[in-house]
Amino acid sequence: MSELYLGRTVPRLKDWGGRLPVALVFPEAAQHGLSTLGWQVVYRLLADREELAVERFFWDPTSPRPRSVDSGRDLGLFPLVLFSLNFEGDFPTVLRLLQDADIPVTREERPSWPLVLAGGPLAFLNPFPLLPALDGIFVGEAEAGLNPVIDVIARVWNSGGEKSLALGEMARMPGMLVPGQSLLPVHRLVHVSGSGELSEPAYSCFISSEAQFRDMLLLEVNRGCPYGCRFCAAGSIYKPPRHARIETLKEIVSRCQPQKVGLVGTALTDWPDLLPFLRWLQERKIKFSLSSMRADGLTEELLQFLRHTGTRSVTLALEGASRRLRRAMNKHFSEEAFLEAVTRISRMQFGTLKLYMITGWPGENEEDWAEFESFLVRIDEARRAGQGNRKKGVELISLSVSCLVPKAWTPLQWAAIPDEEWFKAAMRRFKKAVGRFKGMRFAGENPGQARVQMFLARGGEEIFPCLERAAEVGLGAAVREFDELVREVLHRPLARDSVFPWERLDIGVSRKFLYSEWTKYRHGLVSPPCPDSGCGECRLCGMDLLPSLSHGS
Numbered sequence: 001m002s003e004l005y006l007g008r009t010v011p012r013l014k015d016w017g018g019r020l021p022v023a024l025v026f027p028e029a030a031q032h033g034l035s036t037l038g039w040q041v042v043y044r045l046l047a048d049r050e051e052l053a054v055e056r057f058f059w060d061p062t063s064p065r066p067r068s069v070d071s072g073r074d075l076g077l078f079p080l081v082l083f084s085l086n087f088e089g090d091f092p093t094v095l096r097l098l099q100d101a102d103i104p105v106t107r108e109e110r111p112s113w114p115l116v117l118a119g120g121p122l123a124f125l126n127p128f129p130l131l132p133a134l135d136g137i138f139v140g141e142a143e144a145g146l147n148p149v150i151d152v153i154a155r156v157w158n159s160g161g162e163k164s165l166a167l168g169e170m171a172r173m174p175g176m177l178v179p180g181q182s183l184l185p186v187h188r189l190v191h192v193s194g195s196g197e198l199s200e201p202a203y204s205c206f207i208s209s210e211a212q213f214r215d216m217l218l219l220e221v222n223r224g225c226p227y228g229c230r231f232c233a234a235g236s237i238y239k240p241p242r243h244a245r246i247e248t249l250k251e252i253v254s255r256c257q258p259q260k261v262g263l264v265g266t267a268l269t270d271w272p273d274l275l276p277f278l279r280w281l282q283e284r285k286i287k288f289s290l291s292s293m294r295a296d297g298l299t300e301e302l303l304q305f306l307r308h309t310g311t312r313s314v315t316l317a318l319e320g321a322s323r324r325l326r327r328a329m330n331k332h333f334s335e336e337a338f339l340e341a342v343t344r345i346s347r348m349q350f351g352t353l354k355l356y357m358i359t360g361w362p363g364e365n366e367e368d369w370a371e372f373e374s375f376l377v378r379i380d381e382a383r384r385a386g387q388g389n390r391k392k393g394v395e396l397i398s399l400s401v402s403c404l405v406p407k408a409w410t411p412l413q414w415a416a417i418p419d420e421e422w423f424k425a426a427m428r429r430f431k432k433a434v435g436r437f438k439g440m441r442f443a444g445e446n447p448g449q450a451r452v453q454m455f456l457a458r459g460g461e462e463i464f465p466c467l468e469r470a471a472e473v474g475l476g477a478a479v480r481e482f483d484e485l486v487r488e489v490l491h492r493p494l495a496r497d498s499v500f501p502w503e504r505l506d507i508g509v510s511r512k513f514l515y516s517e518w519t520k521y522r523h524g525l526v527s528p529p530c531p532d533s534g535c536g537e538c539r540l541c542g543m544d545l546l547p548s549l550s551h552g553s
């Protein structure tokens with residue numbers, strides 16, 4: 001494996017003498033951790049501090065005991081274990097890693113060190129299924145306040161103090177949830193500079209041949225998204241939307257000197273400096289790739305540039321089967337702009353167009369599917385219009401359909417979930433519709449697996465026994481054994497005043513706003529995007545940054 005850490009070949013391994021040893025655990029295979037920005041931000045934050053000795057752990061099913069990839073040390077030797085929570089499916093792996101390291105799995109069985117903490121995007125979405133295993137949860141963006149928490153732990157550990165002493169202090173710190181001790185709700189910590197910019201964009205500190213995005217420097221262009229799509233958790237939990245400055249990104253690239261850059265952001269084409277930055281990369285002969293883009297952001301100029309620099313495939317999100325559904329989800333989607341983009345993409349001879357869609361929307365029915373079939377005809381026509389007489393252009397349209405997982409902190413948290421048979425019927429319908437066209441391909445998510453994800457996303461501590469069982473027999477088998485609980489969680493009645501497990505957190509967006517957006521979903525009413533001027537006087541979503549604000553430079 002070739003790996004670069006901030007220009008050096010390997011991270012510097014520090015001696016433990018006088019330092020707090022920290023295990024930073026990504027509970028998935030190394031290739032995913034090495035492609036996950038948030039986890040790497042935390043690594044860099046901690047590795048930069050001389051008084052800490054941070055080492056990396058990944059999930060390796062071939063290893064009987066979890067061992068540091070840096071020193072080979074056993075996880076059980078570390079007084080501080082930090083888990084990065086990114087996907088609900090990782091919950092059982094967290095328990096399995098603790099078990100394999102002979103660390104008592106629940107905090108009740110673990111009165112003394114190690115201290116087990118969790119952070120990451122799921123920590124401010126819904127970490128509660130895992131709560132019985134955790135001594136604490138850091139709720140928010142690491143740059144905004146993880147270091148002071150680590151300071152407390154290091155001080156208590158270095159002075160030979162008890163874990164309970166550290167937890168008592170941590171319970172009162174901003175962004176910390178210490179079960180049974182912190183005042184609820186715990187406010188999310190967010191890093192917003194005085195100018196409202198993303199002053200510290202995330203970037204990979206590891207550039208690795210083993211990463212999913214091989215040998216690539218991942219670079220965060222923007223965080224949060226202004227459009228307010230009603231199903232999107234990232235749009236909620238990363239509010240307010242913030243753009244990085246082009247100078248900051250250029251400086252990072254110049255320092256790291258990568259061969260490839262992957263631009264990451266929830267609203268890439270909203271970044272006014274996208275094209276100038278891509279040109280700057282091209283002048284330096286640095287390859288690049290972009291995550292999915294909005295159809296209305298694909299200008300002629302941007303597409304020309306992408307095509308001339310070797311991009312062969314474009315991904316567009318369609319999200320819903322019909323105009324009615326896209327309106328209900330507040331997608332701000334124009335069919336005309338979409339079809340124009342398809343023609344343009346085909347005219348410029350991109351080989352593949354990937355379309356992404358979701359099924360399982362509240363109220364989705366036969367009429368929506370019929371409309372989708374007609375829309376596919378228009379998409380095919382738009383593609384052919386771009387091909388012209390030369391019959392060149394988009395050769396393959398690949399439609400990928402996933403099942404809606406109603407997420408915490410979105411207006412759809414009140415949505416009822418269709419049963420598995422409904423999803424199967426929907427997938428059959430989409431597959432058949434796509435099958436009628438030459439040069440179109442269909443890929444559908446497995447509804448059974450999606451159902452497991454919905455269960456994990458919606459549950460609270462009551463599902464912990466199922467996670468413990470999953471650590472032994474795998475998620476699929478455990479979920480089958482706990483079928484009654486799964487049904488109870490997935491189909492619990494949801495009323496306006498239903499209290500969700502995750503409401504022990506406060507991520508800044510108000511319940512009143514979310515419920516009014518849910519009402520608007522049901523009435524097919526749209527809401528405006530965040531204003532360009534930023535939060536300023538806007539209080540539309542209830543976001544009041546003052547209680548959770550951490551001012552940067």
Ligand code: SF4
Nearest residue numbers: 240530535538540541
């Ligand atoms: S307060 Fe307004 S601008 Fe700020 S995140 Fe909410 S909706 Fe967007």
